[in-house]
Amino acid sequence: MSVQDRKERERADRERLIVATARELAEQHGWDAVTTRRLAERIEYSQPVLYSHFRGKREIIAAVALEGAAAMAAALRVAVSAADGPRARVTALARAYLDFAERNPMVYDAMFQLDSGLAFANEDTPEPLKDAFAALLESLAEVAGDGVHPGLFTEVFWASLHGLATLTRAGRLLPEDAEPRVELLVDRLALV
Amino acid sequence: MSVQDRKERERADRERLIVATARELAEQHGWDAVTTRRLAERIEYSQPVLYSHFRGKREIIAAVALEGAAAMAAALRVAVSAADGPRARVTALARAYLDFAERNPMVYDAMFQLDSGLAFANEDTPEPLKDAFAALLESLAEVAGDGVHPGLFTEVFWASLHGLATLTRAGRLLPEDAEPRVELLVDRLALV
DNA sequence: ATCGATTGTCTAGCAGTGCTAGGATCGCTT
């Protein structure tokens, strides 16, 4: 029994190592640099080992995305809890979201930009993703306004943040105006 | 002279053929299916011919993106011109934008999602891209509100639309609520 | 302790990718 346990533990450790290494490699040199060969070399195993843990590269990206979703949800909740009043909470939420996207661009890509094959917006959606959406909803529900469905409002607010995050990172928006954009967005969307 | 002219014309024709074929291939089977081999086969030339027109695949994507930007700018202006009043114009603009993204998903990807190597938000930005942004700005300036920079407002509005477009297409948002989302967005962002 | 089986891992290779060097072939100019 104990032998089997150790093996399973070692396997789990190696799986975590794969995901962590994939994330590091991506953050250092971009997802294009995350090839099965390079990844295998970094973890000091051969490529086929990767396929004994994941069905393919997509699943590795998905694993990074799920870790990222959990981390983002936590970061959002921390930011919100440090703010007083609905308006301040929403502003803190928006800043924390954009900050996360900026600090972890490749993880953000794994979550929303790359094809990870993850299900969204239905019952098969993995828990971390639903929880990240919940973290947004918690703070946004109170500023949605009367008669506006909180979920719908959260979707719109989220989409706006997502647009700002992706367009900024792609060089489509001038980085120096990031702050006034956030304020304008919160100003208009959130009913204080 | 005339011979040279004909040659140049034929070259230009072939270049248009390449771009059009790339777009068709992408819209039919996705950008992953647009390989240099398949593209070359479709235009009935060998792969190296592609490289006598474009430096690489990225430039081909960029060419599709520029065509797309021109088409989008035109579509937006048509939609806006058919509406009466600032509020109706903005709603029409938003619907037209999302409609374009939904009807031409791969062209939209070429414009904003894929790495086309195109410059944005600076003086090197190609004309069609600047013009597409201008088409947005024309209708949005009148609803930005006093003391709000129209360019900044346009960036925020655009980002929101972009977020809705990409998240919807990625299956992150329920398609059936598209219309109420647009109305909510216009309702809040645009100062009628 | 030793055998056999099972589990785990690696080597080697497939088909496909973007891109390019080199030679062959075509068509224009003289």
Add this chain to the structure above:
DNA sequence: AAGCGATCCTAGCACTGCTAGACAATCGAT
């Protein structure tokens, strides 16, 4: 009509994700 340039294609490189099959280490049972 002949030679010369521009044009195009064949062949190939280094790389990708992924997999079959050989090999070795480890395990349980005797």
